[in-house]
Amino acid sequence: MKRHLIQLILPAVLLARADAGLALETPRPGLTVKHVAELLFASTPERPADLSRQSLAGLDLAGLDFKGARLASADLFGADLTGAKLAAADLTDARLDRSILTMAKFDGARLDRATILSPTVFTSLEVERYEAPRFRNAHMAGAVLAGAFDWADFRGADLSGATFGPRADDRDATQNARRASFVGANFQGARLRDVRFTGLAMKYAKLQGADLARADLRGADLTLANFAGADISGADFTGANLDETNFTGAKGLETAKGIAAVAEDGARD
16 A cells, blocks of 8 residues: 555656755656656656756656656666657766667757666668767767667767776776667767777768867778868877778868878878
8 A cells, every 4th residue: 555655646746846846856666668758758848857966767768758857867777768758858977778769859958977788779780871879969078889889869968088898997897798880870060079989980970060179080990981170180090991991171281180191182082
């Protein structure tokens, strides 16, 4: 009886906190898909649901519209976010490791210092580009991403200081399970200052107009990648595969490392 009563009043308590603009002081145990769905249904973009620091690990949240919910420091480990709408949501410091991100939309979301490690993106071994998640104009400074992000859309996103692939200072098995792959990923106009793309697969990546100042691309596969108009001042391409890579109109060629031949020619068509 007591447990049943808690299940009935929990969504109301969460919604009341969200309406008042208050963050939950401590994680609430026993959150279910039903609780989350009810809370989101009752919320509005003006009065977003507050799920900060809550555990949504392993929940099936596919297709839900989060309406800009507050999910700072939330645990979404293994959650199914297939087709979920997380535009403008606050996921600062959130954990999305092992989550399912097929067709998920994070446009304009805050993901600063969030971790997205070894997510599931495609539903089969046959890669379908439309299944890739979308992070347009998202704020992802200091985020850590490892796993397959092929064809993902990061246009206009701020990824300053982000780490792509396992962090050298972290021994967590989940984090080091896979390196990152960004084949065909779209970073046009993205802010990528000081990011580390070391040794990653980035064939066909679109980086036109991106800010890659001081980025570390050593040993990356940049075959047919497009850096047209990008700022690569101080970036390091040492050992990278630059077969048919496009640097037309790129800024900072003279200070970039590992592309001396390109700098001498001015640009590669």
